[in-house]
Amino acid sequence: MDPVSVGVGPWPGTWPDDDRYDPELLRDGDRRNVVDRYRYWTVEAIVADLDRTRHPLHVAIENWHSDLNIGSIVRTANACNVAAVHVVGNRRWNRRGAMVTDRYLHLRHHATSDDLVAWAAAEALPLLGVDNLPGAVPLEGFALPRDCVLVLGQEGPGLSDPVRAACDVVLSIAQFGSTRSINAAAAGAIAMHAWIVQHA
Numbered sequence: 001m002d003p004v005s006v007g008v009g010p011w012p013g014t015w016p017d018d019d020r021y022d023p024e025l026l027r028d029g030d031r032r033n034v035v036d037r038y039r040y041w042t043v044e045a046i047v048a049d050l051d052r053t054r055h056p057l058h059v060a061i062e063n064w065h066s067d068l069n070i071g072s073i074v075r076t077a078n079a080c081n082v083a084a085v086h087v088v089g090n091r092r093w094n095r096r097g098a099m100v101t102d103r104y105l106h107l108r109h110h111a112t113s114d115d116l117v118a119w120a121a122a123e124a125l126p127l128l129g130v131d132n133l134p135g136a137v138p139l140e141g142f143a144l145p146r147d148c149v150l151v152l153g154q155e156g157p158g159l160s161d162p163v164r165a166a167c168d169v170v171l172s173i174a175q176f177g178s179t180r181s182i183n184a185a186a187a188g189a190i191a192m193h194a195w196i197v198q199h200a
């Protein structure tokens with residue numbers, strides 16, 4: 001699709017008298033990937049509006065080797081309007097897959113697994129691992145707590161030992177083919193949607 005045809009052009013007629021609107025977008029048009037109700041709004045106004053309705057679901061991803069899945073997980077987390085996305089390990093991650101959605105949600109960094117575990121304990125939030133480890137409980141049919149943290153591992157090692165040990169439960173997504181696992185971004189999308197089906 002021609003990128004210029006995405007979104008809307010300059011605001012037709014008299015500009016609205018409302019400081020949620022961005023004068024530059026009103027003047028030039030809004031070609032961002034935002035839902036129609038946020039057309040011409042500033043990023044700050046969109047974040048403030050999303051903050052009113054964020055779900056009490058947190059998503060954490062371990063990032064020991066700069067996992068390329070994180071951008072995609074952030075994008076899905078934005079679509080689900082989660083409370084926050086937590087990156088554990090390396091602070092740096094490839095933002096391309098996020099398609100700018102990281103600007104609209106709350107990102108938090110934890111240098112170590114212990115930091116994530118301590119933060120969740122302080123917030124009284126259970127950690128729910130998502131991995132196909134031995135002893136994992138099927139996600140399908142599992143009653144997810146409303147307030148919780150879904151923790152994803154990364155390509156290769158999966159969930160680290162300290163995080164596994166801190167999780168109330170580890171949930172597996174059913175697979176029927178020959179591959180050992182699906183990618184972490186796909187697993188994250190399935191797990192977030194399972195929460196949405198039960199609570200949103």
Ligand SMILES: C[S@@+](CC[C@H](N)C(=O)[O-])C[C@H]1O[C@@H](n2cnc3c(N)ncnc32)[C@H](O)[C@@H]1O
Pocket residue numbers: 130131132133151152153154155156157158159171172173174175180181182183184185187188
């Ligand atoms: C590619 S997997 C790696 C590890 C995996 N335990 C293995 O045996 O190969 C990376 C991450 O994706 C998620 N994942 C992939 N497949 C999954 C499944 N079937 N069930 C739950 N999580 C899965 C988990 O968060 C996992 O830590």
